[in-house]
Amino acid sequence: MLELDYFKELLIERKKQIEKNILETNSELEELKSVEINDDGDYASLCTNNLIDNAINEQQVNELKEIEEALKKIENGTYGTCEMCGEPIRKLRLKVKPYAKYCIVCREIVEKEPVR
Ligand SMILES: [Zn+2]
Known part of the structure; x- marks a missing residue:
């Protein structure tokens, strides 16, 4: 039983x-x-910062x-169950990543699949 x-x-x-x-x-x-931009150098670094911020x-x-x-x-009682195989996800894994959708085995399968 999960806590x-x-x-x-x-x-x-x-x-x-x-x-x-x-x-x-x-x-x-x-x-x-x-911020008012007057200088090309400032503008370049500002753009880079913006991109990083957007990615984050x-x-x-x-x-x-x-x-x-x-x-x-958690509300509907399916928390902690792997979405792929239906097996319970190990508690240790949930402690590291509480929103994990897959068990470790399925996670590896999912990660090996080519990115669409
Ligand atoms: Zn699984």
């Missing part, structure tokens, strides 16, 4: 952290946009979605 409350808490904590990160990144981006943001948004899904699974 659902424990994992729910983990997920909610992580969710809060990500939401905070996204908000901070967005406000930083807003600040950058409002996208990754966090994706993680947030996975967390939302995991929280729904």
Whole structure:
């Protein structure tokens, strides 16, 4: 039996952290946009920073979605079950990645599949 409350808490904590990160990144981006750019060098580095920030943001948004899904699974009682084979996901794995969808075996299969 999984300690659902424990994992729910983990997920909610992580969710809060990500939401905070996204908000901070967005406000930083807003600040950058409002800065007057006079110099080509500054502009180049600003662009690079923007790209990095956007990439981080996208990754966090994706993680947030996975967390939302995991929280729904806790509600409907399917949390901790591999979406591929239906076997329970090891608790140790869930502690590292509480929103994991697959068990270790299936995860490897999924990762070996070519990216669409
Ligand atoms: Zn599996």
